[in-house]
Amino acid sequence: xxxxxxxxxxxxxxxxxxxxxxxxxxxxxxxxxxxxxxxxxxxxxxxxxxxxxxxxxxxxxxxxxxxxxxxxxxxxxxxxxxxxxxxxxxxxxxxxxxxxxxxxxxxxxxxxxxxxxxxxxxxxxxxxxxxxxxxxxxxxxxxxxxxxxxxxxxxxxxxxxxxxxxxxxxxxxxxxxxxxxxxx
Amino acid sequence: xxxxxxxxxxxxxxxxxxxxxxxxxxxxxxxxxxxxxxxxxxxxxxxxxxxxxxxxxxxxxxxxxxxxxxxxxxxxxxxxxxxxxxxxxxxxxxxxxxxxxxxxxxxxxxxxxxxxxxxxxxxxxxxxxxxxxxxxxxxxxxxxxxxxxxxxxxxxxxxxxxxxxxxxxxxxxxxxxxxxxxxxxxxxxxxxxxxxxxxxxxxxxxxxxxxxxxxxxxxxxxxxxxxxxxxxxxxxxxxxxxxxxxxxxxxxxxxxxxxxxxxxxxxxxxxxxxxxxxxxxx
Numbered sequence: 001x002x003x004x005x006x007x008x009x010x011x012x013x014x015x016x017x018x019x020x021x022x023x024x025x026x027x028x029x030x031x032x033x034x035x036x037x038x039x040x041x042x043x044x045x046x047x048x049x050x051x052x053x054x055x056x057x058x059x060x061x062x063x064x065x066x067x068x069x070x071x072x073x074x075x076x077x078x079x080x081x082x083x084x085x086x087x088x089x090x091x092x093x094x095x096x097x098x099x100x101x102x103x104x105x106x107x108x109x110x111x112x113x114x115x116x117x118x119x120x121x122x123x124x125x126x127x128x129x130x131x132x133x134x135x136x137x138x139x140x141x142x143x144x145x146x147x148x149x150x151x152x153x154x155x156x157x158x159x160x161x162x163x164x165x166x167x168x169x170x171x172x173x174x175x176x177x178x179x180x181x182x183x184x
Numbered sequence: 185x186x187x188x189x190x191x192x193x194x195x196x197x198x199x200x201x202x203x204x205x206x207x208x209x210x211x212x213x214x215x216x217x218x219x220x221x222x223x224x225x226x227x228x229x230x231x232x233x234x235x236x237x238x239x240x241x242x243x244x245x246x247x248x249x250x251x252x253x254x255x256x257x258x259x260x261x262x263x264x265x266x267x268x269x270x271x272x273x274x275x276x277x278x279x280x281x282x283x284x285x286x287x288x289x290x291x292x293x294x295x296x297x298x299x300x301x302x303x304x305x306x307x308x309x310x311x312x313x314x315x316x317x318x319x320x321x322x323x324x325x326x327x328x329x330x331x332x333x334x335x336x337x338x339x340x341x342x343x344x345x346x347x348x349x350x351x352x353x354x355x356x357x358x359x360x361x362x363x364x365x366x367x368x369x370x371x372x373x374x375x376x377x378x379x380x381x382x383x384x385x386x387x388x389x390x391x392x393x394x395x396x397x398x399x400x401x402x403x404x405x406x407x408x409x410x411x412x413x414x415x416x417x418x419x420x421x422x423x424x425x426x427x428x429x430x431x432x433x434x435x436x437x438x439x440x441x442x443x444x445x446x447x448x449x450x451x452x453x454x455x456x457x458x459x460x461x462x463x464x465x466x
Contacts, residue, residue: 007286012270018189018190018191018233019189019190022192037193038189039189039190039192039235040186040187040188040189040225041186042186042222042226045186059227061185062185062222062223062226062227063219063222063223063290066287066289069213069289074291075292075293076288076289076291077289077292078289078293080222080226081218081219081222081223081290081293082218082222082293083215083218083222083235083237085192085237086215086218086237086239137289141288145221160287160288161287161288163287163288163370164286164288164289164290164371166289
């Protein structure tokens with residue numbers, strides 16, 4: 001089935017066939033991933049199914065829970081609210097790049113980053129489903145504060161930040177304690 | 185969940201986006217931040233045949249200061265606008281309203297114009313645009329025009345599907361503003377939200393979620409103006425609201441029209457208190 005739209009002169013229509021795969025390429029946790037992807041596939045689908053990243057968790061699938069949060073060109077993004085084709089040429093970092101996102105190139109002797117160690121110490125996770133998204137966005141939240149010369153966000157700012165993440169296990173108190181512990 | 189199949193096109197200019205829109209009419213949707221559109225696609229409430237991605241159009245992410253207005257392009261993100269010194273100084277009501285939108289991650293991607301064009305009583309900005317007298321720059325395939333927000337927003341109005349809103353123009357309005365809203369859960373669509381803005385003796389109040397499509401209430405503005413800096417008296421505010429709300433009231437599964445009417449004066453008072461705090465700390 002061809003489509004008149006694809007033949008219109010002067011317009012750069014990416015594909016003429018409905019939902020036909022488009023070739024894209026992006027950097028995922030330091031490795032180049034090139035693949036054909038259907039336009040309707042979400043970045044979260046692409047990362048899990050085609051890039052083989054297990055650390056992108058999909059819970060609600062429509063932007064409410066924050067479990068699929070990844071960094072796209074250094075900015076936190078809900079991977080379920082972005083099409084994979086939109087990330088063509090982007091640098092995507094998931095929880096596997098956490099040490100770089102934290103600016104912590106020398107993980108502790110147990111292999112955990114500062115934030116991971118704090119989450120463990122404060123029991124800030126139980127089932128762990130929300131944790132990868134929470135770690136990615138918290139690492140970006142803290143590094144941005146540091147870059148702006150405000151290394152210690154207050155309780156209100158931490159709560160505003162956590163507002164974007166649902167955790168059904170902890171009741172959030174332990175997550176707040178873990179985040180506050182790495183500020184000291 | 186995955187959206188229903190569609191074509192994907194990446195526009196490199198406003199002109200190209202509008203030409204693509206014109207080719208598909210009502211079957212095409214513009215994709216900017218996607219924080220409202222993507223959930224509608226994945227839940228298949230919207231099933232467009234063509235998605236036109238405008239994210240790579242250059243220059244649309246600028247906030248400019250003009251002699252009498254603040255101009256924002258269609259790719260200005262909500263978090264960018266709320267942190268902007270220009271917006272905080274000359275359109276404080278917009279900055280205060282944006283701080284209540286969703287959460288920081290969604291605000292990084294969601295755009296100011298995206299929030300406006302929902303024209304929903306559950307969005308923070310449409311009523312603010314009506315109360316402050318904002319304008320839109322609209323691109324059609326054959327012409328460009330600048331129209332007042334009131335021509336596209338509010339009860340019974342909508343943004344034309346074959347056109348692209350490329351910029352929003354906020355009147356320059358130095359002075360404090362306050363905002364407050366009540367929602368079922370913080371960061372989610374408000375049941376009722378109120379913005380109060382003061383520029384010398386000119387008061388503007390935006391009440392959203394009470395009247396279908398959002399509403400700016402001149403009477404409430406007068407009541408609050410008389411009482412400032414003390415919180416306005418609740419009874420007179422409720423009376424003023426009722427007098428202003430001559431149109432059909434808005435109610436849905438989240439809360440009844442009666443509840444919204446009752447809670448609006450309370451929220452208005454809190455927004456006025458917030459304004460007083462902002463004025464005192466400035």
